[in-house]
Amino acid sequence: MLKYDRFTLENGLRVLFHKDTTTPLAVVNTLYDVGARDESEDKTGFAHLFEHLMFGGSINIADFDTPLQQAGGDNNAFTSNDITNYYEVLPANNIETALWLESDRMLSLAFTDKSLEVQRSVVIEEFKQRYLNQPYGDVWLQLRPLAYKEHSYKWATIGKELSHIENATMSDVKAFFKKHYSPSNAILCIAGNFELEEVKSMVKKWYGDIPSGVKYNRNLTKEPIQTDFREKTIERDVPANAFYYAFKMVDRMHPDFFTADTLSDALGRDKSSRLYLSLKKEQNLVSDISAYITGSLDEGLLVISGKLNEGVTFETFDKALWHELNDFQSKAISSDELEKIMNKIRTAKEFQDMGILNRAMNLCSYELLGDVSLINKESEIYHNITAEDIQRVAQSTLQKTCCSLLKVKAK
Amino acid sequence: MLDRTIQPELKAIDKIEFIAPIEYKITPVVSLYHMKDVPNETTRFDLYFDAGKCRGKNAMASFVNGLLLSGTKNKTSIEINNEINGKGGFYESGISQENSVISVYSLRENVLDIFHTLKDAIRNVSFIEKEVLEFLSDRKQGFNISLQKVNYLAQRAFQEELFHSNENYSKTTQLSDFDNVSIQDLKEFHAEFYLKGLAKVVVVGDLDEEIIQQFIDESKEFALTTKPQYAQNIQNNVGLKHIDKTNALQSAVRVGRILFNKNHPDYLDFLVLNTILGDYFGSRLMSNIREEKGYTYGIGTMVAELNNVGYFMVATEVGSDVKDATLREIKYEFDRLKTELVTSEELELVKNYMLGQLLKSADGPYAMTDLFISVELHDLDLEFYNKAILALNNISVERIQELAIKYLNWEDMSIVTAG
Numbered sequence: 122m123l124k125y126d127r128f129t130l131e132n133g134l135r136v137l138f139h140k141d142t143t144t145p146l147a148v149v150n151t152l153y154d155v156g157a158r159d160e161s162e163d164k165t166g167f168a169h170l171f172e173h174l175m176f177g178g179s180i181n182i183a184d185f186d187t188p189l190q191q192a193g194g195d196n197n198a199f200t201s202n203d204i205t206n207y208y209e210v211l212p213a214n215n216i217e218t219a220l221w222l223e224s225d226r227m228l229s230l231a232f233t234d235k236s237l238e239v240q241r242s243v244v245i246e247e248f249k250q251r252y253l254n255q256p257y258g259d260v261w262l263q264l265r266p267l268a269y270k271e272h273s274y275k276w277a278t279i280g281k282e283l284s285h286i287e288n289a290t291m292s293d294v295k296a297f298f299k300k301h302y303s304p305s306n307a308i309l310c311i312a313g314n315f316e317l318e319e320v321k322s323m324v325k326k327w328y329g330d331i332p333s334g335v336k337y338n339r340n341l342t343k344e345p346i347q348t349d350f351r352e353k354t355i356e357r358d359v360p361a362n363a364f365y366y367a368f369k370m371v372d373r374m375h376p377d378f379f380t381a382d383t384l385s386d387a388l389g390r391d392k393s394s395r396l397y398l399s400l401k402k403e404q405n406l407v408s409d410i411s412a413y414i415t416g417s418l419d420e421g422l423l424v425i426s427g428k429l430n431e432g433v434t435f436e437t438f439d440k441a442l443w444h445e446l447n448d449f450q451s452k453a454i455s456s457d458e459l460e461k462i463m464n465k466i467r468t469a470k471e472f473q474d475m476g477i478l479n480r481a482m483n484l485c486s487y488e489l490l491g492d493v494s495l496i497n498k499e500s501e502i503y504h505n506i507t508a509e510d511i512q513r514v515a516q517s518t519l520q521k522t523c524c525s526l527l528k529v530k531a532k
Numbered sequence: 533m534l535d536r537t538i539q540p541e542l543k544a545i546d547k548i549e550f551i552a553p554i555e556y557k558i559t560p561v562v563s564l565y566h567m568k569d570v571p572n573e574t575t576r577f578d579l580y581f582d583a584g585k586c587r588g589k590n591a592m593a594s595f596v597n598g599l600l601l602s603g604t605k606n607k608t609s610i611e612i613n614n615e616i617n618g619k620g621g622f623y624e625s626g627i628s629q630e631n632s633v634i635s636v637y638s639l640r641e642n643v644l645d646i647f648h649t650l651k652d653a654i655r656n657v658s659f660i661e662k663e664v665l666e667f668l669s670d671r672k673q674g675f676n677i678s679l680q681k682v683n684y685l686a687q688r689a690f691q692e693e694l695f696h697s698n699e700n701y702s703k704t705t706q707l708s709d710f711d712n713v714s715i716q717d718l719k720e721f722h723a724e725f726y727l728k729g730l731a732k733v734v735v736v737g738d739l740d741e742e743i744i745q746q747f748i749d750e751s752k753e754f755a756l757t758t759k760p761q762y763a764q765n766i767q768n769n770v771g772l773k774h775i776d777k778t779n780a781l782q783s784a785v786r787v788g789r790i791l792f793n794k795n796h797p798d799y800l801d802f803l804v805l806n807t808i809l810g811d812y813f814g815s816r817l818m819s820n821i822r823e824e825k826g827y828t829y830g831i832g833t834m835v836a837e838l839n840n841v842g843y844f845m846v847a848t849e850v851g852s853d854v855k856d857a858t859l860r861e862i863k864y865e866f867d868r869l870k871t872e873l874v875t876s877e878e879l880e881l882v883k884n885y886m887l888g889q890l891l892k893s894a895d896g897p898y899a900m901t902d903l904f905i906s907v908e909l910h911d912l913d914l915e916f917y918n919k920a921i922l923a924l925n926n927i928s929v930e931r932i933q934e935l936a937i938k939y940l941n942w943e944d945m946s947i948v949t950a951g
Contacts, residue, residue: 193888242826
């Protein structure tokens with residue numbers, strides 16, 4: 122049971138406090154309810170570029186990193202298609218430095234031209250390093266627009282193309298800040314060995330006078346139900362043919378979300394999973410194969426990906442995969458198999474809960490879903506999943522008509 | 533009215549509590565370390581074998597490490613994996629220059645069952661031909677993918693340059709290695725370095741002594757009886773080497789040299805110099821090459837350690853057009869540390885940062901155990917970290933300059949670029 126307290130400031134900032142008496146460290150985690158899905162199609166990559174700019178100085182503090190390092194802390198941030206998340210980890214007795222820095226950049230940024238110019242080029246190098254200069258690095262840049270036709274999940278967080286980053290202007294940046302970076306669009310979690318009253322007074326002190334901003338009302342174009350099998354082949358200078366079967370799955374709040382997650386585990390989490398055993402160990406068609414979900418807030422993807430062995434054609438593999446998927450749908454998995462999958466889920470969950478940073482991030486994520494108490498129901502939800510549930514979700518998800526297939530062909 | 537221009541008052545870290553695991557002797561030279569103080573159901577155990585890359589021919593060490601669960605006369609690889617996964621275990625195997633480490637993460641109720649499965653698998657692995665061929669074919673494909681990455685190409689060449697004077701350490705995987713493996717070679721390596729090569733066991737988890745005793749009793753047959761020997765003196769090959777990869781958008785850069793480890797009197801102070809130069813976000817190299825010039829997504833330096841030696845390295849990936857400019861800037865930052873004293877503000881900042889990081893690396897039983905293992909490797913104990921705090925508090929700006937002059941000479945560096 123994860124313990125927490127929750128309160129809201131008058132300006133709308135939602136705050137969670139997680140007490141941990143065993144650590145000398147404190148975590149300050151800030152989640153902004155904005156991700157790449159909130160960008161407009163001609164200005165993609167913006168949420169992520171903006172994350173970089175958040176380190177370029179705020180209205181009253183020229184440099185973000187130096188004071189935090191002086192306090193013995195460090196920090197990082199990430200942007201996904203759904204959210205932007207920032208955190209600081211530092212000695213608990215210096216927590217106010219983190220609150221000072223984090224609240225000042227919620228108040229306003231410095232918006233210097235130099236910062237924009239440099240971070241533009243840093244992000245362009247990141248684009249190259251992660252997506253363009255790696256074998257199979259551009260797969261998600263190709264797969265997203267294949268699987269999503271209308272919804273803004275069709276572009277990756279790094280953006281559709283380099284030019285969107287190159288052309289970002291200061292007025293774009295300022296407008297983005299105004300729209301998304303305010304107490305009413307943020308969730309703060311503080312974790313460490315503090316008392317609730319102490320946390321309340323510190324948070325009030327640093328965040329209480331920040332204007333609430335306008336609550337951003339998301340109105341994204343809904344992805345129409347996919348009714349046709351989609352397929353795309355790209356040729357790249359890579360050593361092996363690779364495949365990515367992406368199936369549409371339910372959104373994060375749907376009751377079947379965790380069942381779909383368990384389904385992906387059953388299919389391809391490890392060397393005991395169905396697809397690994399049949400397609401690799403029995404038939405030797407692939408060098409590796411795995412299945413996983415994107416876990417996104419709106420309708421997500423269940424992906425089966427891997428690489429073909431030399432001499433195996435896409436057609437041969439395709440036939441074998443569908444045979445396996447159909448077989449999986451035709452009868453429920455045994456209770457023994459289910460128990461084994463659940464054992465693995467339990468281990469993973471128990472290890473995730475070891476880390477204080479993980480707990481703080483997780484609390485913010487659940488608050489974003491609208492009900493932080495769900496965090497303590499997760500284990501029970503997994504526990505109650507039956508073999509029949511998995512079969513039912515397999516039947517509705519593993520359909521050719523909701524599948525998008527990307528093939529990477531070796532040149 | 534709140535004055536937001538003023539940083540809240542900073543408090544110093546006065547004390548860090550270091551907790552050592554309990555040591556049990558398996559043989560006079562092999563110990564089991566148990567960290568019991570875990571607040572939940574999680575456990576991890578690590579088996580260290582004297583079966584690192586420096587042992588055996590070619591890529592033999594890496595192949596045997598990867599084949600440990602490939603099956604015995606009585607059990608297939610599928611059955612072994614099924615037993616571990618079915619009990620909720622996460623198996624990891626890794627290899628460094630001098631060690632092969634097998635780790636399993638699980639819940640404590642399953643730890644013994646998994647250990648038994650693993651022990652049987654490792655002891656009786658029979659290198660079934662079908663499994664070996666499949667494994668080599670997968671690895672070869674993975675290797676070919678790696679060869680497309682400038683980062684991998686640079687790191688591989690850097691290893692060759694760094695450990696240049698000692699062939700056992702400088703050898704790297706070659707394509708031909710995959711075609712020249714005999715089952716007999718694998719078996720011989722396994723017999724020499726696994727069946728009689730256990731160097732250390734680490735167990736983290738709230739486990740009873742009886743369970744620990746079983747680990748001890750059942751590990752005994754594998755344990756080393758004499759201390760293994762590792763390279764003492766290694767010289768790196770100085771100068772520039774370029775690995776060509778046409779059409780690469782970015783070039784990977786490595787600059788470094790052989791250095792010392794925790795047993796050397798300059799070690800602790802050099803860590804401070806290393807941090808100033810490139811081991812935190814506000815470092816000289818990050819400020820110059822990322823934040824000032826935008827050449828890269830990231831650049832960093834590190835000090836790494838082996839049993840008897842260590843090394844220092846700068847690593848980055850930069851736009852291919854600014855590769856040479858980056859090398860010039862790295863040299864410039866070396867020289868600046870040699871010719872100009874760092875300011876006391878900068879030193880103060882780095883000290884505070886490093887203390888905070890030390891606090892973080894001592895937080896929780898898993899981190900604490902790893903911190904302990906990194907001194908145990910050099911026959912030191914946790915007192916080392918109290919000395920580190922003292923050293924941090926006493927270091928001067930002159931001392932930083934002295935170490936820069938002594939160790940950061942461009943002429944002493946192995947420099948590798950790929951792209």
